[in-house]
Amino acid sequence: MIRVELAKLFRRPRTYVIAGLLCALPFIVAVFLATTRIPPPPGQGGAFLSAVLSNGALYPAAALALVLPVLLPVSVAVLAGDAVAGEAAAGTLRYLLIRPVGRTRLLVAKLVSLIAFVLFAIVTVLVTSYLTGTALFGAQATDAGVTLPADVTSLSGVTITPAGLAWRLLATVGYLTISMLGVAAIALFLSTVTDSALGAAMGALAVLVVSQVLVTLDAAAAVRPYLPTRYWLAWIDFFREPVLWRDIERGAALQVVYLVVLLGAAWANFTTRDVTT
Amino acid sequence: MRQVTWPGRTVVTGQTRRRWAAVLVVVAVFGAVPVVLAHRPAPAAGLAPAALRDRITASAGRAYHGYAQSAGALGLPPLSHLEELTALVSGTTEMRVWHAAADRWRVDVLGPGTERGLYQLPGEQYRWDYAESQLTRIVGEQPLRLPQAADLTPPELVRRLLRLGAGDRLEPLPSRRVAGMVAAGLRLVPAAPGTTVAHVDVWADPASGLPLQAELTARGARRPVFVTRFLELTLAAPDPAVLRPPGRTPGTGFTTTSAADVLAALDRWDSLTPPDRLAGYPRRDAVDGVSAAGSYGAGLARFVAVGVPGRLGDEVYGTAARWGRRLTVPGADAVLITAGPLSLLLVRAGPTYLVTGLVDASLMQRVAADLAGAVA
Structure with a gap:
């Protein structure tokens, strides 16, 4: 079942179109920065953007900061909202369930497919932005003639070696994947409630917008630690020295809670739901 | 086909209810954990x-x-x-x-x-x-x-x-x-x-x-x-x-400054020395030998007066005037900003003085009058 869903994911052109759109934003920003050489004022604009002009190796981190707030969650919400509701709207859900496949397994397969998409999308952004960054903003050659990215300065001012940068970027990929689990779970649950994929995606996005507004509101401080978007930017803490694990741990735990609860709700709703389309 | 167990209830609806009950239990457990952790009783320390x-x-x-x-x-x-x-x-x-x-x-x-x-x-x-x-x-x-x-x-x-x-x-x-x-x-x-x-x-x-x-x-x-x-x-x-502080790296700026240079620069402005007494309190130099900043009062009612030189003083006063309440002080411009318990007074009487402390408005009014009188 999981193999079928993964094959379906990577056979569909929309997967590559969405990944291409995610890669396009950092590329466009890089082209503007490289041609005008006007970075955002220090401390403003996307994270790390003010530093990339002198160091292209940091551009993958800047690219992730660009796609995380809007494009990536919108992509995940659209795909997750379509997971079950899309099948129902297209009239294929009934035929899908005729096969000797449990509904719980179907939900799990849909979730695994979504996680695979998020990983694929983030790694694609990472690779393309690294190539863009080193091509447009520079790299340095070692004595051995090997071209390596220049050492990167962490937020704390300490130099990060290429190896250190590599593990931090990999950790960021893992953290962002986990961060998108909450969005996927919300949209997947709504997808089992309605036959409208658009409605499910819009519902998930509405939850995220409300969460983002409340995160910035001091009056909502009491509920802030439980909002799904509260720790989204905690991946930036990988680039402090020493790494600040506090928010990263809390963010990962919170996403797991959202996943367990909403996947449970999707399971409770979907396994006994009348499927008529 | 649904198997009817009793009127109004089927096997399917029973399963649905059990599943939703399980989800609600999970939600309740996750919701209760932070509440319980936050409200654990703290034993008395028994310390005076x-x-x-x-x-x-x-x-x-x-x-x-x-x-x-x-x-x-x-x-x-x-x-x-x-x-x-x-x-x-x-x-x-x-x-x-x-x-x-x-x-x-x-x-x-x-x-x-x-x-x-x-x-x-x-x-x-x-x-x-x-x-x-x-x-x-x-x-x-x-x-x-x-x-x-x-x-x-x-x-x-x-x-x-x-x-x-x-x-x-x-x-x-x-x-x-x-x-x-x-x-x-x-x-x-x-x-x-x-x-x-x-x-x-x-x-x-x-x-x-x-x-x-x-x-x-x-x-x-x-x-x-x-x-x-x-x-x-x-x-x-x-x-x-x-x-260990970060080292100097290409692409980052580096400057060295000396605390002694700062103190010497401050001491150049003798004319900015705050008065010997403000609101009845004697001045104590915030730093021995540096008279540009004076400390007055006692306890949590202590306040600090600093002379702010030339154009910088005008800029700070201009910003404060947009936000604060103007005080009527003969011979000087004065503006008071009260932010919760913190009072911030700017007095421009030739030189500009900045006075701040956890003190009330009536005391600041007396300070403003004394600063204006001292300069006059």
């Missing part, structure tokens, strides 16, 4: 307030590292050239703290995608600002400087406040959990006339005396206007590598 204060005072050499947060609701407007200072008391400041000794510590102020680090080493300081990509070395001790985030960590702020209110009344407070530790509490009730502080509540580790949380409440307010607390704390020496 005076004994706790002594332990706090004696904890100055204690090594620790952790994550602290200060939150101010003073609503001070962003004054020209003092934005960093006003943000400290009007917003939330997230800090990582590593403290090995009084002359060896590091405090990082964290922002979304930014960081400012302050490294204290014997005889020198390093400041790192990621947004400016700038490393600054300050040689020598700085007896006179603006308040900074490192002053707002619970240990630093509490010891300073307890020093100021050395003779004030102490009351016991119930213990509470701070950063996962049971903390003993005390309340400092200032007696000094003219102060706007109703009380300062302090919680500290009863064993080591290390302050963990402080809350400052203004007169007439029901909630604290300033809170600083540890969210995480380890009572152990930090890794020495963490206390």
